[in-house]
Amino acid sequence: MKRRTLLASGAGAATMAMLGLPARAQEKTKVGFVFVGPIGDGGWTFEHNNGRLAVEAAFGDAVETVYAENVPEGPDAERVMTQMALGGADLIFTTSFGYMEPTLNVAAKFPNVKFEHATGYMRADNVSTYSARFYEGRAVQGHIAGNLTKSNKIGYIGSFPIPEVIRGINSAFIHARKVNPDVEFKIVWAFTWFDPAKEADAAKVLIEQGCDVVLQHTDSTAPQAAAQAAGNVYTFGQASDMGEYAPMPRVSSIIDNWAPYYVERTKAVMDGTWTSVDTWDGIGRGMVGIGEISDAVPADVKASAEALRDSIASGAYHPFTGPLNKQDGSAWLADGEVADDGTLAGLGFYVEGIEGDIPS
Amino acid sequence: MLTLEKRPQPSKAWVYAAPILAVVITMIVGGAVFALLGKPPLEAIRTIFYDPIFGEFASYSRPQLLIKAGPLILIAIGLSFGFRAGIWNIGAEGQYIIGALAAAGTGLAFYPMEARWLIFPLMIIAGLAGGMLWAAIPAFLRIRFKTNEILVSLMLVYVAEAIQASMALNLLRNPDGHGFPGSRNLSQYSSSANLELISNSGIHWGVLAAVTAVVFAYFILARHRFGFDVRLAGQSPRAAGFAGVDAGRLIFICMLISGGLAGAAGMFEIAGPAGRVSIDFNVGYGFTAIIVAFLGRLHPVGILIAGLLMALTYIGGELAQLSLGLPGAAIQLFQGMLLFFLLAVDVMTSYRIRFGKTE
Numbered sequence: 001m002k003r004r005t006l007l008a009s010g011a012g013a014a015t016m017a018m019l020g021l022p023a024r025a026q027e028k029t030k031v032g033f034v035f036v037g038p039i040g041d042g043g044w045t046f047e048h049n050n051g052r053l054a055v056e057a058a059f060g061d062a063v064e065t066v067y068a069e070n071v072p073e074g075p076d077a078e079r080v081m082t083q084m085a086l087g088g089a090d091l092i093f094t095t096s097f098g099y100m101e102p103t104l105n106v107a108a109k110f111p112n113v114k115f116e117h118a119t120g121y122m123r124a125d126n127v128s129t130y131s132a133r134f135y136e137g138r139a140v141q142g143h144i145a146g147n148l149t150k151s152n153k154i155g156y157i158g159s160f161p162i163p164e165v166i167r168g169i170n171s172a173f174i175h176a177r178k179v180n181p182d183v184e185f186k187i188v189w190a191f192t193w194f195d196p197a198k199e200a201d202a203a204k205v206l207i208e209q210g211c212d213v214v215l216q217h218t219d220s221t222a223p224q225a226a227a228q229a230a231g232n233v234y235t236f237g238q239a240s241d242m243g244e245y246a247p248m249p250r251v252s253s254i255i256d257n258w259a260p261y262y263v264e265r266t267k268a269v270m271d272g273t274w275t276s277v278d279t280w281d282g283i284g285r286g287m288v289g290i291g292e293i294s295d296a297v298p299a300d301v302k303a304s305a306e307a308l309r310d311s312i313a314s315g316a317y318h319p320f321t322g323p324l325n326k327q328d329g330s331a332w333l334a335d336g337e338v339a340d341d342g343t344l345a346g347l348g349f350y351v352e353g354i355e356g357d358i359p360s
Numbered sequence: 361m362l363t364l365e366k367r368p369q370p371s372k373a374w375v376y377a378a379p380i381l382a383v384v385i386t387m388i389v390g391g392a393v394f395a396l397l398g399k400p401p402l403e404a405i406r407t408i409f410y411d412p413i414f415g416e417f418a419s420y421s422r423p424q425l426l427i428k429a430g431p432l433i434l435i436a437i438g439l440s441f442g443f444r445a446g447i448w449n450i451g452a453e454g455q456y457i458i459g460a461l462a463a464a465g466t467g468l469a470f471y472p473m474e475a476r477w478l479i480f481p482l483m484i485i486a487g488l489a490g491g492m493l494w495a496a497i498p499a500f501l502r503i504r505f506k507t508n509e510i511l512v513s514l515m516l517v518y519v520a521e522a523i524q525a526s527m528a529l530n531l532l533r534n535p536d537g538h539g540f541p542g543s544r545n546l547s548q549y550s551s552s553a554n555l556e557l558i559s560n561s562g563i564h565w566g567v568l569a570a571v572t573a574v575v576f577a578y579f580i581l582a583r584h585r586f587g588f589d590v591r592l593a594g595q596s597p598r599a600a601g602f603a604g605v606d607a608g609r610l611i612f613i614c615m616l617i618s619g620g621l622a623g624a625a626g627m628f629e630i631a632g633p634a635g636r637v638s639i640d641f642n643v644g645y646g647f648t649a650i651i652v653a654f655l656g657r658l659h660p661v662g663i664l665i666a667g668l669l670m671a672l673t674y675i676g677g678e679l680a681q682l683s684l685g686l687p688g689a690a691i692q693l694f695q696g697m698l699l700f701f702l703l704a705v706d707v708m709t710s711y712r713i714r715f716g717k718t719e
Contacts, residue, residue, distance in 0.1 A: 038688060068681045069688035072643040075633035079424050080678055086417045087682055098638065101545065121538055160639055161529060162540050191525050191639055348539040360530040 029091070029270050031055055031262075032084035033067040034077060036096035037194040043219030043239035044193060044256070045069070048095045048118075051258035058263045062270070073098025081106040085113045091269045093262065094118065096193075097162065103127060114274050116265060119164060121345060123276055130261060133282030134164065135344070136312045137254035138171035138215075139319035140290050141236050143308050144252060145213040146176030146183050147301040148234050155206030156187045157199060157216040157223060161358045163347045165217050170351045171319045172215055175308070177353055186211055189359050196222035207233055224250055234296070241291040252305070253291030260286060280341065283313040320344065325352035364711040374709040379655055379662070382702035383669070389701070390694045399684050407683060408676030408694070415679070423562025425671045427633055430567040431456075431625040433667035435649035437573040438621030440658040442614035444581075445593040449615055451498065451513030452622040453646025454520035455491040459623020460630035461527050462490025464543060464637045467552035468532055471544060479551040483627055484565075491623015492616045494520065499615035503608040509615070517646070525639045532637050543637035546630060554632030566628025570667075573621060577660040590614065622646055651699045673698070 033052050037045035052065050066089065068080045077099050084092055085106060091114045094103045100120035107115045107127045115127045123129055145154050154176060158165050169187060176183045186209055188202045195218070203214050203223035213234045216223045221242050227233035227249035235245065237253025261279065268274040281287035290309050293302045311317040322333030327350040333339060350358065387409075391401035412421040435452050442449045449455075466486040470479050498512035532543040546552045554564050581587035593600040593610055601607065625645065634641045652670050656662030677691030 032682075066682045066685070068678055070692075071678075073638070074635075074641055074643065075427065075629075076643060076674075079675070080682075082420060083417065083678060083682055086420060097540075101635070160541065163538075346539040359525070360533075 028064045029059070029062060029266065030087070030089045031063055031065045031266055031269075032081075032087075032089035032092040033065065034071050034080055034084070034092065034094045034096075034099060035067060035069045036071060036073065036098070037219060038069050039067070041194050041219050042221050042242065045095070045219070046240050047256040048093070048258055051093075051262040054259035055262050055266050059266065059270070063266060071099075074102070078102035078105055081115075082109070085110040089113060091116065091266060091274075097164070114265075114269055123278060125276055128265070128276045128278065130277075130279040130281075131164070132256055132287040133280060134254060134256075134288055135167040135171035135319055136282040137288045137290055138168040139175045139312060140305050140309050141215055141252065141254065142172035142175030143179055144293070144297060144301060144305050145172065145215060145234070145236075146178065146180035147304075148251070148297065149176075149180065149183060149213045151210045151212045152180065152182045152184060153209065153211045154183060154185050155203070155209070155211030155214040156185055157202045157206070157214065157218050158187055158189045159193050159217045160191060161189065161360075163345060166350070166358060167344060167347050168217055169354065170347070173354050174319065174324070174351060185354055187354075187356055190218050192218065194219045196220040199223050200226045203227060204230075221245065237291050243291065246292070247294030247296045250291075250294070251296050252293045255289035255291050257286055257289045283309060284315060326350070327352055327354055361716065363714045364707065365714050367710055367712055370709050371712075375657060378705045378709055379657065379666070379702060382655075382698060382705050385701045385705070386694065386697045390697055393690060393693065394686065397686070397690060399686055404680050404684055404686060407680045408673060408691075410676075411679050412672055412675045419560070421675050421679070423556075423560055424675055425668060426562035426567050427564070428674055429667040429671035430564070430570045431629055431645045432649050432652045432670055433570040433664055434566065434573055434625040434628075435618075435622045435646055436652040436656065436663045436667060437570070437577045437660060438618035439649060439653045440577065440656075440660070440663060441581075441590055441617050443594075443653055444658050445590045445610055445614050446597065447611050447614045448510045449495060449498070449513050449618045450510050450650065451495070451515075451517045451520075451646070452618060452649055453642060453644065454513070454517035455494040455619040455622035456626040456629075456646045457517075457520040457524050457642050458494040458626070459487040459491035459620075460626030460634075460641070461524060461532070461637060462493075462623070463487035463627035464532060464546060464630050465527075467546050467549065467631065468544060470551065471549060474551055476551045480554075480631075483552055483631060484624065487623045487627025488620045489623070491619040491621070491626065493619070494623070495615040495619020496612070499612045503611055509611075521640075521642070524637070524642070528637050528639045528641075534636075541639055545635045547632055547635040552631050554628050564628065564632050566625060566632065569624060569628065571664075574660045574664050581660065586613070622649075651695075655698065655702055670695070670698075 035045045039045050039049040055063060056065055071077050071080050073096060081092060081102060093116045095118045097119045100117055100122055103115050103117045104122055104124060104127060107124055111126055117127060117129050119131045120129050156169055173185050186206055190198050190202050192198055199218045199220050200222040203226035206214050207230045214223055214227055215236055216238045219239050224235050224242055224245040227235045233249050234251050235249040237250050239256050241253045241255050242250050293305055318338045320339035322337040323335045324333040326332045387405050391405050394404040395401040439449060439452060463483040463486045467479055467483045498509040501507040501512055502509045528541045534542060534544045557563050589605045593605055652663060652666045656666035673695050680686045681688060
């Protein structure tokens, strides 16, 4: 196996000297993971941890993985990453948007450790970014939700008003309206990625307001449980399949599948071929999975949803295809025009028809 | 038969022995929990308590200890005045947030002007003032309307969190931030940055402020009339009344001290380690400081030690996660046990155990 390279470079040695540390060498490739939630969240962190386990399964004794859970975004994250790098990590995955600056700060101190930051936009020679086109999955969700709703009210639990979440709301709304012009979205902001109590409250409020489909961009299964208790309410698994709530209330899901990417990047570090890249993959390359559409969905809706999924996967259809107007009625995309990645990456407005304001 | 008998005087020996015993019991029970999880208990305890100070990478983690302990000590010192006088400010977390926001707002208002001599001190004043203002609300309501300051100060934490989210999304949002919430980075703006004073020491202005607060608190409590009033009010409010202590004034001053120091801690954190106002930059220092205050027996020197100990469990806990794969929740459990056992052992300060029949 390749030897650890941190100490090989002058800069790395300088860092070590600055910190007054002894030199160390090891045989295994060490891969670190920084998690924002607990690995048992059943959603976001759970799937990242599955990616970690896939790396272990793929390389066996050739790798060693380490992880830290529940790491707050800020100085604590920077410390955890530094400890990982000092402990000999060759590759570190930082799996939350808020780790962006800490990742870059630590990466600057350890030029020979490779960093992979999820969902951010700042890169460096030893920092890659990666994310998934979740909005592709949201299109399928919106399609199913628009077909299923009888009250024509669809609830949406937003986490933070950042472009990723706003993209998801827009994509789901566009495709719900397409199949059901009377559909309305009720959006509540939880200001958390993972807080079962808050998420359950949000779901209950939405259900009381008459929503019979609840979409969520938060990571716990609490909204699923709330929907189950309420009865005739449909939900979708978020980040993870949440299959324990199938066939009702969970009728399908968006599954983050990080495993192939994590294995590929670990391999690149082992082979010495790792370079800094910006990856944004979707359904086509398997980073976004659509969970089994359950029997609670009528067969024709299921078939059309799967057709939509396949056309997105093949690249034949883009979820943000004009004509589309912004919420204020001004034109965004002309007929047949497709949104470019730059605009999508920083998306900060609702499309026409969505009620309410993005919190500010 | 075992009975508890009230001591005529609180035991001096137990006052000092209780925290040490609590730490030892926590180590034993915590070690047992780690063993049940299939992790080597002695190695885990060593990783948590020894490695951050003397381990292989201690030259990195020792300064981190100060960075983590600084705000805990500063806030806990403030809280200790009120707690001694029987005034329960549980909302230091909110005062910390408002102090940080006030300071960040002040600093960003001048951006990109280069005038550290003016802006940095103004930010400290703003941090103090913001925290005091937030603490003045429960103080005023308690004095004027006899509301319960525990509830009011706690509820105001959630209000502060809502304001913080709104600030990160709107008023203080970085115009160059690609549409993402969060302010500019104050630690990268030379007029506002609260950087290390000595490279790799971990000592920034907030750590100095914490040490200064410890010294001041010590002298005020031991030598000053105000310190006497505080202790008297805590031990016997009636006697304090007879001695001419104005209860309302005491409440107000204690709340302002704790709020101001929490706000200052927020300022030092937002201008330094945390760097930017985000939707959720607070990480619970205001709540953890309550544990630190009690673990330190509400005594300034005790708080200094307790703050360092608490920081040690955080940093050592992370190391244990990385090197031994201990779950994060086990570390939190461990920290919780510390307070739990302290309260349990604390009974011995005021009571003694008698064997055999009571007369």
